Amino acid sequence: MTSSENFVHPYIPNSVPSVRQAMLEEIGAASIEDFYADIPAGIRLHRPLDLPAALRSEVELTRHMEELLARNTSTRQVLSFLGSGCYPHHVPAVVDEVVNRSEFLTAYAGEPYEDHGRFQALWEYQSMMAELLDVEVVNVPVYDGFQAAGTALRMAGRVTGRRRVLVATAIDADKLSRIRDYVRPDHDITVVPVDPETGSADLDALHRELAAGDTAAVYADAPSALGIVDSALPRLAELAHDAGALYVVGCNPLTLGVLAPPSAYGADIACGDIQPLGIHQSFGGGNAGFIATRDEERLVAEYPSRLFGLAPTSVEGEYGFGDVAHERTSFALREEGKEWVGTAAALHGIGAGVYLALMGPQGMREIGDTILAHTAYARQRLAQVPGIEVPYGDALHFADFTVRYTGGRTAAEIRADLKERGIYGSVPTGEHEAAFCVTEVHSKADIDRLAAALEEIVK
Template identity: 60%
Template sequence: MTTFVHPYIPNTAPESRAAMLAAVGAESVEEFYADVPESLRLQRALDLPTPLVAEQDLARHVRGILATNRSTEERLSFLGAGTYNHYVPAVVDEVIRRSEFLTAYAGEPYEDHGRFQALFEYQSLMAELLAMDVVNVPTYDGYQATATGLAMAGRLTGRGRVLALSDVLPEKLSKVHDYIRTSLAIEQVAPADGTADLDAFREQLDDGVAAVWIETPSATGAVETRLAEIAEAAHAVGAIVVVGTDPIGYGVLTPPSMQGADIVTGDIQSLGLHQWFGGAHAGFIAVHDDERFVMEMPSRLFGLESTDVPGEYGFGDVAYERTSFAQREEGKEWVGTAAALWGIATGVYLSLMGPAGMAELGELLLARTRHAQQKLAAIPGVELGDTALHLREFTVRFAPARAADVVTALRAQGIEPGVVLDERTLLVCVTEATSAADIDRLADAVSAFVSDDSKEHGA
């Protein structure tokens, strides 16, 4: 078998690979994967095409792959489930593509005071939106941010249980569980009619609970309207209230911090970041100005600092000694790769929108969501999944039609009607980019399919 040596990657040369293995005392590359269970290994070579050495051939191959994609500008999309089609003002992209911001790694060189100021402004704008005092430089994504918020609660209380009161995206629940499973056990309390079941919650609440975890809006878009009651009960037994949220609605909704939340986490994808191929994602963690909570935050914080020159100020790390950069292996959590460039994008977005713009957007999202619910619920054979207040997303149930069949039929018409949750349930998402005419088109297409399906099955 001929060994392929990549023209731009010298480490693929056999002699280079052998030299590196000798330097670290390994017999083969396989030794580096000794900790990976056999069940997770592919056990075969990757199914890759023949290497394309010529750049023009590679470019043509990649263009062919990209040509199979369909964007939300080409198709009418009601897809959400964690990545949302919100409008991104052109100036956001213009700013983050500037050379002083755009870099190959993490969007963040380690000594760049202009970038530090831009991220300080982002933190300040997010703090105002969330009515919180301290917000971190963005983490990798919102899943990690929520996992870190729960881990913080575990360290602060010394307890080992988490009560999850809301519907959580399965992918998020999996990521959070994987992150905290060695120290915290998640106990799910099934929601009632979309939001937290307070009676079941109180039955399971005791002084062994480290954190009460609420997602609002939940995975199905339900807004938790009794957060203050939940927080009061949690605090009575010394538990910490951790809220996972999307900040898009807080121009009109009451922020969790004003309802008793101790740690607020989430993702900023909806604030000036595109969907792209699964989204540009970045996580935030927000806490009150309480030293106990601030010192448990593992991620970087940028603040305004005085210099040696009287009256002159700069921007830099705050309480750097908290982080694994300073603590190394003694750190409470590994800082990891930040998504700082997305923080700058969100900072530009929030500064453009301002309080009035965010309030208008929140009102529009609530109105569009309700309009879509009413249009679909008016169709015979379609009903809403619950009666809770919803922001942007909601579920509908079909009878006798199957949700997957609805998706297949409407996809043929250029409509992505939503995400299938089970045989009869579809998760539908609307944003400010979804017009009333778009919603009418969806409703008409669903109505036509359900009617034809009912006739076919003799209903």
């Protein structure tokens, strides 16, 4: 990009030199460099960014963007068995119709307090999520499920005044990395290894860790990163509470039509990602995180994110929608806030609300049953492939599951060969171990095609 002082960028406002100079004079700055004076010289680039010249016409820009987008391959163009936090699900057309309406689709959530349509839509989402999770309080979505887990654990730390966090179930490596980064330096994360034979929580090992004291929270995923719905989940709650810790459970909300919600087996805070609820994968994006608790002051006071509720107006008998306890949020406290939570995922909350309203209790039950059945069939079918073992016996799995390759080829090699056949899957979790995922979008024929391809590849 040219560094000429006279350059006017076609897509950057106020880049006309005379306009820029007038703005500098208005605030008493000599140059743009004045704004960066606090940045140490050692971490500055000291040269222009290596960017191409600006495209000066809309036609050129459109062509350039289309060329970039053409490099992507959507999971709708191939047969995908990728999961591990971002899942292939059917998104009903009505969800896209609603979230693309101009009332909701904006570049930023905005702060128009007269906009009760948006506030009501998010309140409806919160209400349906609360019913699904069997709690009273659910937040406006944060960025993703990883952040929701990190925030939930920081909330537990503030409530208990303690430092340690114990992870009791198998956890995705990327999720663990994000949580570690988010809760430091206030909290230390200890991962308690699961039982290698069953893939479930090691209760004896957890009990020993809890005996050391200073545990703010015990964290569990339901299902775990292995796809296992751990039968020990209720016992984890008992151990956590006996040690004076809170119990935080990350869950896939799409399981809750067929599985008990975390609140039913003792969770103080539930969290997770609403991507399975009518949100497109969007090339790895399309995520938004929820946090849910009972209506208890010590818990609600620690939410850093927005909560919408009903409030009476000046007109008798009329109600409106607005922020609940806004004074506790980073929006009100700014730099004094407990932590900072942005607004980028609110639109996904509206989409999830539309999805939940469309599905209803019966629809959620049916889709949950379908995924359980597809997961069981996929595990059974792949176990029949020579050179593949499907571990963890009869443990209940939902969507995600693990396979082991015993024929000598690595998981990375097998993944590459599947990709050549137009099949995405086999996410390596070890040199000879990989994760697959099935949902309601996969048919028996799809699973059989995967098995047939693996029979050719796995030697």
